[in-house]
Amino acid sequence: MPVYFDHNATTWLDAAVLDAMQSSLAGRYGNPSSLHRFGRVARDAIDRAREQVAALVNAHPGQVVFTSGGTEANNTAVKGLAARSRPGRILLSAIEHPSVLELEEPLKAGGWQVDFVPVTREGIVDLAALQCMLDEGGVRLVSVMAVNNETGVLQPYEAIAGQVRAAGAIYHCDAVQAAGKLSFSYPESGAHILSLSSHKIYGPKGVGALILDKALDIEPLLHGGGHERGLRAGTENMPAIVGFGAAAELAQQQLESRTQHCAGLRDQLEAGLSALPDIRIFGQEQPRLPNTSQFSVPGYDGEALLMALDREGIAVSSGSACSSGKGEPSHVLLAMGIDEQVARGAIRVSLGKDNTGAEVEQFLSILARLTGAQTQQSSGDRFASVMGQ
Amino acid sequence: MAERALYLDYAATTPVDARVAERMRAFLSPDGEFGNPASMQHAYGRVAHDAVEKAREQVASLIGAEAAEIVWTSGATESNNLAIKGVAEAYADRGRHMVTMKTEHKSVVDVCRYLEQQGWRITWLPPQPDGRISTETLAAAINEETVLVSLMLVNNETGVLQDIASIGRLTRERGVLLHVDAAQAVGKMPVDVEHMQTDLLSVSAHKLYGPKGIGALYVRRRPRARLMPQIHGGGHERGMRSGTLPTHQIVGMGEACRIADEAMAKEAERIRALRDRLWQGLSELPEVYRNGSDSHNVAGILNVSFAGVDGEALHAGLSGLAVPLALSSGSACTAASQESSYVLRALGREDELAYASVRFSLGRWTTQDEVDRVITSVQTLVNALRRRSPAWQKDCAGPAPGMGDEHPQYSDAVWRYFTRALAADPSEDEADLVVASDTPGSRARMQLRARIEGGKFVSAEARVYGCVSSLAAGAWLAEYLIGKSPEQLQVTTAEIEQDLQLAPVKRHCALMAEDLLGMISRQARLTVDAAEKVAS
Numbered sequence: 001m002p003v004y005f006d007h008n009a010t011t012w013l014d015a016a017v018l019d020a021m022q023s024s025l026a027g028r029y030g031n032p033s034s035l036h037r038f039g040r041v042a043r044d045a046i047d048r049a050r051e052q053v054a055a056l057v058n059a060h061p062g063q064v065v066f067t068s069g070g071t072e073a074n075n076t077a078v079k080g081l082a083a084r085s086r087p088g089r090i091l092l093s094a095i096e097h098p099s100v101l102e103l104e105e106p107l108k109a110g111g112w113q114v115d116f117v118p119v120t121r122e123g124i125v126d127l128a129a130l131q132c133m134l135d136e137g138g139v140r141l142v143s144v145m146a147v148n149n150e151t152g153v154l155q156p157y158e159a160i161a162g163q164v165r166a167a168g169a170i171y172h173c174d175a176v177q178a179a180g181k182l183s184f185s186y187p188e189s190g191a192h193i194l195s196l197s198s199h200k201i202y203g204p205k206g207v208g209a210l211i212l213d214k215a216l217d218i219e220p221l222l223h224g225g226g227h228e229r230g231l232r233a234g235t236e237n238m239p240a241i242v243g244f245g246a247a248a249e250l251a252q253q254q255l256e257s258r259t260q261h262c263a264g265l266r267d268q269l270e271a272g273l274s275a276l277p278d279i280r281i282f283g284q285e286q287p288r289l290p291n292t293s294q295f296s297v298p299g300y301d302g303e304a305l306l307m308a309l310d311r312e313g314i315a316v317s318s319g320s321a322c323s324s325g326k327g328e329p330s331h332v333l334l335a336m337g338i339d340e341q342v343a344r345g346a347i348r349v350s351l352g353k354d355n356t357g358a359e360v361e362q363f364l365s366i367l368a369r370l371t372g373a374q375t376q377q378s379s380g381d382r383f384a385s386v387m388g389q
Numbered sequence: 390m391a392e393r394a395l396y397l398d399y400a401a402t403t404p405v406d407a408r409v410a411e412r413m414r415a416f417l418s419p420d421g422e423f424g425n426p427a428s429m430q431h432a433y434g435r436v437a438h439d440a441v442e443k444a445r446e447q448v449a450s451l452i453g454a455e456a457a458e459i460v461w462t463s464g465a466t467e468s469n470n471l472a473i474k475g476v477a478e479a480y481a482d483r484g485r486h487m488v489t490m491k492t493e494h495k496s497v498v499d500v501c502r503y504l505e506q507q508g509w510r511i512t513w514l515p516p517q518p519d520g521r522i523s524t525e526t527l528a529a530a531i532n533e534e535t536v537l538v539s540l541m542l543v544n545n546e547t548g549v550l551q552d553i554a555s556i557g558r559l560t561r562e563r564g565v566l567l568h569v570d571a572a573q574a575v576g577k578m579p580v581d582v583e584h585m586q587t588d589l590l591s592v593s594a595h596k597l598y599g600p601k602g603i604g605a606l607y608v609r610r611r612p613r614a615r616l617m618p619q620i621h622g623g624g625h626e627r628g629m630r631s632g633t634l635p636t637h638q639i640v641g642m643g644e645a646c647r648i649a650d651e652a653m654a655k656e657a658e659r660i661r662a663l664r665d666r667l668w669q670g671l672s673e674l675p676e677v678y679r680n681g682s683d684s685h686n687v688a689g690i691l692n693v694s695f696a697g698v699d700g701e702a703l704h705a706g707l708s709g710l711a712v713p714l715a716l717s718s719g720s721a722c723t724a725a726s727q728e729s730s731y732v733l734r735a736l737g738r739e740d741e742l743a744y745a746s747v748r749f750s751l752g753r754w755t756t757q758d759e760v761d762r763v764i765t766s767v768q769t770l771v772n773a774l775r776r777r778s779p780a781w782q783k784d785c786a787g788p789a790p791g792m793g794d795e796h797p798q799y800s801d802a803v804w805r806y807f808t809r810a811l812a813a814d815p816s817e818d819e820a821d822l823v824v825a826s827d828t829p830g831s832r833a834r835m836q837l838r839a840r841i842e843g844g845k846f847v848s849a850e851a852r853v854y855g856c857v858s859s860l861a862a863g864a865w866l867a868e869y870l871i872g873k874s875p876e877q878l879q880v881t882t883a884e885i886e887q888d889l890q891l892a893p894v895k896r897h898c899a900l901m902a903e904d905l906l907g908m909i910s911r912q913a914r915l916t917v918d919a920a921e922k923v924a925s
Contacts, residue, residue, distance in 0.1 A: 004433060010633065012423035021417070025410050025600070038396060038715045040797065068463030068602065071632035075620045099622025099631060106621060199633060204417065205425075206463065206602045206635025221619060222463075222470045223503050224496025233496055234466035235402060235595060237602025240635070306430040315424075315431035354419070 002313035003359045007200070008149050008177060008292060008350035009317055013243065014202035020246035021204065024239040032236045042238045049245025056248040057175070057194065058185040059211045065228045066241050069208040070176040070197030071099040074143075076221040076232065077172045077193050077210060078103050081141055083219035087111035088140040091133055093125050093155070094118055094335035097174055100143050101331070117144065123153040123283045123336045125160065134167040141170050146178035146189070150332045150348055152292025153283040154182075161190025170216070176200060176208070180251035181289055182259065186211050193218075198240065202353070203247030207240035258353045263290035265351050265360050270295075272364035276371060280342065282333065291351040296338075297371050300345040302329075305370065309347075312366045317348045394713040395759055399596075399752030400545055400573060400690055401717055405641065406598040406753070412644040413600065416440065416637035426634045427625060437636045444643025451646040452571075452590065453581035454607050460626045461634055464604040465572035466496040467619075468591035469539075471606055471630065472568045473500045475616030476537045476589070477509060480566070484534035488512045490522055491735040492549075493541055494570055498731075501539070510534070518737055519682040520549030524559055531559075537566045542580065543573040546732040546748055547681030548690025550574075557586030566614055572596055572604075576649035577687050578657060582607055588614040594638070598753060599645030603638035606630075652753075660751050661688035663760050667749060668693070670764030674771055675783050680733055680746060691749045692733070697781045698774040699833070700729065700744030701856040705798065706770045706811070707747070711791040714763060717748050741832075766790065773811045777860060779825065779836040779852040789814075799857055800890030806861035806868075813864070816850055821916060824908035826901045833859045833898070837905045839870055841913050846870045858895035862902040865889055869906075875913035878906050 004012075013021075024045060032042040047061070054061040067073045078100060082090065090107055092100055094116045104114045115133060118126050125144050133139065142164045146157050157173050164171040173191035178184045180201035186194055194211040198204055210231070212218070224233040251258070270293055273279045281295040297305060302318045309316055318330065329343035349363070396404075405413075415421050416437070426441045428434025445456045462468045473487070489501055491513045501511045512530045514522055527538065538560050542553050553569055560567040568589040574580050576597030582590055590607040594600055608614050608629065622631040668691055671677055676696035695703060700718065707714045718730065733743035749763070768787070775785040792808040795801060820838035827834040833855025840848045849870035851863025865888065869880070885891070885899040 002432070006425070006428060006431065006433070009428050009434075010423065010425035012419045012421070013417045015419055018414075018417050018419075025405060025413065038394060038398070039401075068467070069632045069635075071622050072463070072620055074622065075631075097622065098624070099620075102621040102623070102631070106617075197633075199425075199635075204635065204637065205633055206638050222467050222496075223499035224466050224469065224494065225499070226495075233470075233499065234464045235601055237463070237600075237638075239600065240602050240638070303430070310431045313432070315428070315433050317428060317430065 001362075003315065003355075003363060005314065005316045005349045005351060005355065005359075005363065007352040008152075008348065010199050010205065011202045011352060013204060014247060014250055016250060017203055017243050017246045021239045021243040024242050032238055042236070045242050046236055046238060049241045052245035052249045053196065053209055054211075056252050057179050057196070057211055058187060062214065063186070063211050065210040065212065065231045066236060066244075067208045067210060067232055068206055068237070069199070070097075070174070070195050071208075072221065073195035073197070073208045073210045074099040074174055075103065076218070077195055077212075078141065078143055079106065080218040080221060081170055081172065081193070081216070082107055082110060082112060084217040085140050089113045089115060089138040091115050091117050091130070091139055091142045093144040095123065095125075095148050095150075095332045096143060096145055097149055097176070100145075100174060113138070119335050121337050122286050123148060123151045123332065124286060125155050127156060127159055127163065130160065131163055134163060134169070139167055139169045141172065143172040143174065145174040145176075146184060147175075147181070147289055148332060149177045150330055151283040151294045152177075152289035152350075154287040154289070157189050157191060165190065177289060180248060180255075181291065183255065192216060198244035198247055201247050201251045204240045204243040207237055207244045209244070254353070259290045261353060262351045262355075265355055265357060266290060266293050268357055269293055269349060269351075269360050269364065272360070276368060282336070282338070282346075292348065294346060294348045296342045296345040297347065298342060298345055300371065302345050302347060305345070305347060308370050309366065312370075314363055314366060317350070318346055394708075394715040395763060397714060397716040397749050397751060397755070397763060399755070400748065400750035402595050402601065403598045403752055404754070405600055406645060406648055408648060409599055409641045409644045413637045413641040416640050422636065424636075426636055427623065440636055441634055441639050444639045447643035447646045447650075448592065448605050451580070451650050452575060452592070452607060453583050455610065458607050458610050460606045460608055460629045461639055462604045462606055462630055463602055464595070465570065465591045465593035466604075468593075468604045468606040469494070469496040469570055470500050471616065471619050472589040472591060473497065473504070473537065473539055474619055475629075476566055476568070476614070477504055477507075478617035479615040480536040484536050486510045486512070486532065486534035487537045487539065488514060488527065488530045488535060489539045490514045490516060490541070492516050492520065492544055492546075492732045493539070494545055494572070497539055497541070497570055516549075516735055519685070520544060520547050520680075520736055521551060521682060521685060522556075524552070524555045527556060528559055528563075531563050531565055535563075535565050537568060539568040539570070541570040541573070543571070543577070543687040543690075544681070544732065545573050546730055547692045547736070548573070548686040549681040550685040550687060552685075553585045553587065561586045573687060573690075576646065576653060577689060578653070582609070594642035594645055597645050597649050600638045600641040603635060603642045605642070656753060657688040660755065663751055663755055663757060664688060664691050664749075666757065667691055667751070667760050667764060670761070671767060674768055678742070680736060680738065689751045691751075692746060693749070694733070694738060694742045694746040695771050696742060696745070697778055697854075698745050698771055699855050700741075700746070702774055702860060703745055703747070703771070705796060705807075705857045706774065706790065706792075707767070709793050709796040709804070710766055710770070711793045712762070712766070713793060714766060716750070718744075718746060770811075776815055777810055777852055777863075778854040779834055780854055800892075802889045803858055803861040803891065806864040806889065807857045810851070810853070810860040810864040813850070815852065816848070818848070820850070822909055822912050824905050824912060826904045826908070828855075828897050828901065833901065835859060835863055835901045835905060837863070837866060837870075837909055839909060839913075841875075841916060844874050844917055846873055846913070856895070856898070858889070858891055858898040859901065861889055862891075862898040866902045866905060870909070875910045875917065878910040880906060
């Protein structure tokens with residue numbers, strides 16, 4: 001049986017989410033901006049979803065702006081705030097998602113100085129370093145994620161918000177991997193603006209959201225038509241938005257059971273991993289997402305290991321799906337000061353609510369077999385004897 | 390929804406074809422192909438990736454492009470944003486001038502306005518009265534600084550078709566890039582990027598029976614059009630547009646394009662015949678005007694202005710019929726703001742007539758029976774509104790329109806009096822007393838006619854040209870008057886507002902009513918006094 005352990009890349013749709021989307025997929029149609037009844041039905045459905053998504057992070061429905069996904073949300077937040085501000089300094093953590101990190105070039109082109117906040121060996125943003133950078137002055141915007149997508153390590157966003165606010169700057173927090181996976185409250189986080197995504201929490205792809213204070217001055221990324229309070233133009237992707245709303249509500253309802261289930265599987269996985277020689281688990285001692293475990297099999301090429309696992313029907317990742325296939329070691333692990341050779345052997349397992357203990361056992365035994373084969377490969381005569389059989 | 394409305398708003402959005410929805414479901418269900426197309430290291434991702442690539446070929450094939458020239462976006466608005474801002478950033482060193490038209494879609498207009506703020510010079514070409522642009526006018530607007538011409542193939546409000554092939558020859562000759570917003574054209578008529586010599590072309594899925602939230606931008610490879618990405622991170626879509634690809638939506642768009650490719654020719658012929666039938670029926674009414682071009686247009690769109698009726702009353706009436714009509718005054722994107730269409734004003738329609746305009750857009754499931762019902766409904770309603778108007782003299786007899794019991798945009802009282810006003814036939818009798826009032830600019834005109842016998846009003850009737858609330862106020866006024874003596878007429882604006890539960894922005898309707906009441910009371914007392922003098 002194939003095993004899917006890549007839930008931080010994307011999840012399938014929960015059956016209840018699909019149910020919620022069914023009627024809007026093919027049945028009732030209408031452009032939510034149209035004034036007639038079809039349009040109003042669509043608008044009501046969107047407003048309901050807005051409430052559900054707001055509730056997930058304890059925000060007000062009026063603070064939700066729907067986007068085409070987390071990447072667009074991150075781009076809108078960082079580029080949009082920068083566009084309405086006098087150019088100055090912007091701080092990004094070194095372990096941000098590519099959709100934040102890759103804004104370095106356009107920001108520089110716009111006259112901004114972009115600096116990267118380092119992280120500790122445990123994968124946590126270095127608060128002392130952040131304070132030094134803020135003290136140097138001129139910082140207008142800071143972007144640090146709530147939870148890292150590769151290691152699952154929780155970032156001290158409340159402390160960061162305190163420091164950033166004290167320095168008079170704006171704090172954007174990419175909460176794509178946090179919202180719906182652990183208890184996360186917009187007002188308590190202290191962030192000015194959040195990015196969310198639907199397809200990481202059993203909702204559809206193609207939809208995400210910004211949560212932001214109405215007072216924030218932000219240039220839209222997409223112009224034309226004045227949808228979403230003028231912050232995001234384009235006909236609303238109604239079925240996906242409805243799906244996102246349903247997924248958000250489910251995630252909130254099932255937060256505890258999902259957390260317990262995933263944490264149990266993760267602990268089972270990591271107990272099994274510790275029995276294998278030399279396996280190193282990143283950020284294991286830190287508060288982490290319950291579903292994520294990133295580890296390295298030393299001396300092993302991660303890409304080759306992924307391919308071998310794939311042949312066995314096991315879907316895992318080396319890091320972010322967005323940069324997979326590039327054959328480069330994880331920028332997150334390198335930022336943590338992990339040796340490049342070790343980083344190249346990294347595997348990320350991200351579990352889901354429907355995974356089972358049997359799947360974890362299956363994975364562990366296949367991994368043991370594959371890494372065992374590796375040991376044989378490194379020893380010439382034993383390799384030959386295996387081939388001879 | 391009491392009665393399912395008749396849908397004539399296919400240009401705003403189309404329902405998803407059942408075959409498209411079926412394909413999409415396979416990528417949504419938990420046991421389906423849910424993988425992230427970027428997760429190339431495992432089978433889930435590769436299956437999704439292959440599906441995305443197949444859809445890319447289907448979209449490319451419909452517009453005569455190569456698959457590698459298609460970039461997925463979240464919709465035509467994003468496609469337009471990416472094309473125009475992407476070119477602006479990539480070619481700014483060559484010049485900072487663009488040419489577009491006044492009648493473009495909001496998403497082009499707003500992007501160009503944004504660029505103006507950034508120091509770009511934009512030439513806004515006015516259309517000819519038929520909505521088209523002449524290549525001579527365009528040629529004259531291009532100069533050494535020009536980097537991009539952005540024009541729509543089919544206008545979303547009028548359906549007017551531009552001669553893009555000639556324009557493409559011109560821009561190619563002059564070494565200027567051409568972007569075409571083809572959101573209303575693709576899937577409705579043949580579109581070929583080679584024939585049109587366009588460099589960039591925006592496509593939307595939800596206008597061609599595909600899902601919302603997905604679109605594409607065609608980006609020419611030879612000669613290559615360069616773009617600066619607007620959404621960064623992860624390098625999806627060859628670096629031109631980052632973000633996890635929504636597999637189900639992409640697959641849906643591919644399937645919608647495949648179906649369009651197959652069905653388009655016959656479908657356009659059928660829809661064009663229905664559209665012509667609709668126009669023929671509506672033009673039986675006097676003083677109706679078709680907006681746009683009679684000869685150069687897409688099959689499904691008909692835009693008509695109705696003289697002698699107020700735009701708000703017309704639209705509220707159409708959407709408040711017992712069998713409501715779902716249609717639009719123009720673009721859905723601007724529907725929420727109650728202004729008259731900038732597209733129609735650019736064609737030279739004066740404000741009042743532009744406001745009293747309706748865009749009918751027909752599509753795959755429009756039937757002849759529906760068209761016939763629409764003709765009858767519109768004729769009946771327009772006649773009823775004209776009958777109530779103090780200015781309309783021409784023939785407008787006919788039955789009362791069948792109205793629904795409520796309208797979500799109006800209070801129950803306003804709606805009840807409005808439908809009562811529509812149902813009443815103007816009396817042929819001579820009135821003893823006639824008073825009139827209007828709002829500044831004559832956006833609303835109200836006339837009150839009454840007869841008085843034995844010191845009491847025995848009949849009263851209001852004739853109103855104006856919004857729903859003013860028609861309601863007129864009907865309320867007439868009802869209030871009957872049975873009262875001139876001395877008994879003592880009502881304040883606040884009481885009228887309260888009785889009708891008028892929205893604050895409609896206070897002027899109550900003011901007009903109060904004015905008329907005062908006037909008719911004074912006139913009636915004069916009449917009564919005169920009558921008494923004669924008697925004595």
